[in-house]
Amino acid sequence: MATVPKVEVGTDYKEKYGFFVPEEYVFKAKRGLNPDIVKEISWMKQEPEWMTKMRLRSLEIFRKKPMPTWGADLSVIDFENIFYYLKASDKQSKTWEDLPPDIKATYDRLGVPEAERKFLAGVSAQYESEVVYHSLQEELTKKGVIFTDTDSALRDHPDLFKEYFGTVIPPADNKFSALNTAVWSGGSFIYVPKGVRVDIPLQAYFRINAENMGQFERTLIICDEGSFVHYIEGCTAPIYTTDSLHSAVVEIIVKKNARCRYTTIQNWSTNVFNLVTKRAMAYGDATMEWVDGNLGSQITMKYPSVYLMEPGAKGDVLSVAFAGKGQHQDAGGKMIHVAPNTTSTITSKSISKGGGRTSYRGHIKIYPGANNCKSFVKCDALLLDDESRSDTYPYNDVDAENVTLGHEATVSKVSDEQLFYLMSRGIARAEAETMIVNGFIEPFTKELPLEYAVELNRLIQLEMEGSVG
Amino acid sequence: MADFEIKDLRASVEGRQILKGVSLSIAKGEVHAVMGPNGSGKSTLSHTLMGHPGYAVDGGEVLFKGQNVLALEPDARARLGMFLAFQYPVVVPGISMANFLRTALNSKRGYDGKDKSKQVTPKEFRSMLKGELEVLHMDDSFLPRYINDGFSGGEKKRAEILQMAMLKPEIAILDETDSGLDIDSIKFVAEAVNRMRGPELGILIITHYTRVLEFIKPDFVHVLVDGKFVLSGGPEVADRLEKTGYSEWGKEETAQPQEVA
Structure with missing residues (x-):
């Protein structure tokens, strides 16, 4: 199996792209998207060259392709205002x-x-x-x-x-x-x-x-x-x-x-x-x-x-x-x-x-x-x-x-008929509605492992109460 | 003394007045039958008493435990001790009968997800169910089935009575519980209802036909025609209807079901 030595990759990219890398390198997260950021991500991860090239090629494709307009409205996304790579420490x-x-x-x-x-x-x-x-x-x-x-x-x-x-x-x-x-x-x-x-x-x-x-x-x-x-x-x-x-x-x-x-x-x-x-x-x-x-x-x-x-x-x-x-x-x-x-x-x-x-x-x-x-x-x-x-x-x-x-x-x-039926048994309106919704998605829920199914039902209950933002 | 009192109840559906002043007093321990031809207002009476949103109250009141229940939502009426056995039980997909029964029982007991002492325990639930299922000649296999989904006519009606047995109401309205049932099912259902009869339960049976009254003997019979009671009396009223049908009120309908072939 041909493994690419990690250090070599890093060095390689330093030379190739002229990065100055101090001993104690601290990655500074930056907003926006450009080839330098993509190269930096790849370098940070010490990736083989083919992956760096693939990333850069993909960036080109991303830029050329128009925003899809056939579905939901995506026009409000501001690609320049996004962090594309954050180290775990930045997220904390x-x-x-x-x-x-x-x-x-x-x-x-x-x-x-x-x-x-x-x-x-x-x-x-x-x-x-x-x-x-x-x-x-x-x-x-x-x-x-x-x-x-x-x-x-x-x-x-x-x-x-x-x-x-x-x-x-x-x-x-x-x-x-x-x-x-x-x-x-x-x-x-x-x-x-x-x-x-x-x-x-x-x-x-x-x-x-x-x-x-x-x-x-x-x-x-x-x-x-x-x-x-x-x-x-x-x-x-x-x-x-x-x-x-x-x-x-x-x-x-x-x-x-x-x-x-x-x-x-x-x-x-x-x-x-x-x-x-x-x-x-x-x-x-x-x-x-x-x-x-x-x-x-x-x-x-x-x-x-x-x-x-x-x-x-x-x-x-x-x-x-x-x-x-x-x-x-x-x-x-x-x-x-x-x-x-x-x-x-x-x-x-x-x-x-x-x-x-x-x-x-x-x-x-x-x-x-x-x-x-x-x-x-x-x-x-x-x-x-x-x-x-x-x-x-x-x-x-x-x-x-x-x-x-x-x-x-x-x-x-x-x-109304389903609600009336459940309520006529003493079940409050909100709970009856939740039951009906959970019943509606039951064909889905029953395919989930039990703990997920239980959580999903509880979550639907919260959504129904309108308390989930 | 009346425990449940309907006073001059008037109700309409889609702007048309169907109940034109119905009054009736039920004491716990009594069984009342309301009989009437098609279109007399029987369904309107049962739906209005339980609070169906499609029925508008135009006047009157229904007093139970010191409250006018017409001001309450259906679930509050149920928790107060009312029960309606539906003529056409509603299918609710995706919810098992077991889950439904348990939820209803917990609601009746005032369990709101917090005070665990009010919650029915699995053991208690199972033992309650077991006894009632036997009386109704039903078995466990219907518990995982969805509410009324794919139930035969007989299964639906038995399931209604099972719910009644579990919830132990003080006033139960049985709406055409005999319709669509074969004679065996009527017997099982009647046996279960008769078992529940007693000083803690008042029953209102709503029916077109006299047949069910052979199995559940009423103390009082009221005849409803065009939204009003036209005759009230003891069990002999049912006998009279069995012979002459509703003809004395100008309705050419018998009070006996067609023989089921």
Whole structure:
């Protein structure tokens, strides 16, 4: 394995780009985006040259690509006013007292442990449940599974990394994948060897720190033939950040007969623009499942997708979005049927309240020759009041034969009859409404591990009370 | 002495007055039946008593435990001790019957998530359920099912009575509980209701047909036609209706159900 010596890389870049690096180098975070900042990020991380070049190339692409205008309104993002790389120590400058009261209240109500809430609030840079994490790591290592943060993976597994990085979502895919490739930092890297089943869900939670929960994290998962892994990212507690842009990229390769499930529960504070590209390639008889829950943020645009590359591949997206006052959740899924005899389903559930807006945006593409494919899309929207809004934008391109394509969409309100029924049993209005909403998303909740399901239900309860900012 | 008193109740639906002055006094321990042909205001009576938002009260009052319950939300009426067994129980997807029953029971006991002493314990909940399920010839398998979702007509009605048994109301309104039931289901339901009869419970049975009254014997029968009581008396009123139907009030409807083939 050809490893690039760390020191050499640093020296190399110092010479090449003329950096003056004192012995006691202190990285000064700067706002804005330019090639120098990108080079500096790469240098700080002591990355190999190919990655630096890829970052710079991606920056060019980002600059050239126009801002997408087909979805939510992104015109207010000021790219020059963002920190693109912060060392963990810079992120600790906040204190608990600086936090908005509503965020603190939510932590209280959810019963988030002290250490964890400090991390989530950005007050502490580390939250590691050491004991659990280390015993888990030992077990995984025995099986040959790699589970680490993405920066370490680039350093410790350079060949594997280079083989797959950017192959599922190339920088030029869209403006924000280009941005992420230019400035990415942190994220998770998972490799599951042939035939290995990882029985317990791998959670970013075991090892969350400021590095892998950054604004521009990059996740890469490779499931080798016949393997299985379930990865869980995020948590239901709100993540508070003063940075307004979160733009992640998640790439997954699911090889023959393998199965991968990727579960996300995200609850960004409501100042955040959450623009995420998630895509998987599924090969022969492989299964890819996205379970995606979006609660917070100001604007979310996220459409997990599966490219069904070989016969028998199967793709699933199950998503839930909750939009409260001032929020726009533009979410959905994409299924690209490249090979014949592939199947896909997208199930989307959205809830709008207090003038919030949800959109389902989906794309089913069936390529010529991809005959005998099946795809089914179901989107259900629940509106909690008259000011809220929900839209559906399904796009279907079918160029093959014997294709079964189904689409079902419903928009409903919390019905007076259901409310009256529950209330007639003594259940107060607010609790009855919460029950109905939790019942509505139950098809999603039941796919979550129990502790996440319980937390999600509690969070919906808080959202319903309107006490979550 | 009346424990539950309806005084000159007037109510309308979509601007049309349906109840035109209904008065009725129920003491705990009594079973009253309200009978009437289609369109007489039976559903309006049950919905108005429980506080359905689609029914507007135009006048009158309903006194229970010293309060005019017409001023209360449905949940407050329920916590005060009222219960409505629905004619058409509502489907609520995604919530299990077990969760629903437990939540309702906790609400009835005034548990608001804080005072744990008011919360029903799992053991207590299970033992309460077990006894009631047996009487209604139901088994555990319906507990994880969603509220009324995919229930047969008989299952829905039995589930209503199960809720009543668990919540132990002091005034229970049974709205057309016999409709859509086969004879076995009526017997199970009636057995369960009769078990609950006693000095702590007043019952108001609302029905088109006399059949259910063979199994749950009323103390008083009131005939509702065009939003008013036209006749009140003892069980003999039901016998009279069984013979002549509602013809004496100009309604060509019998008070006996069509034989179910």
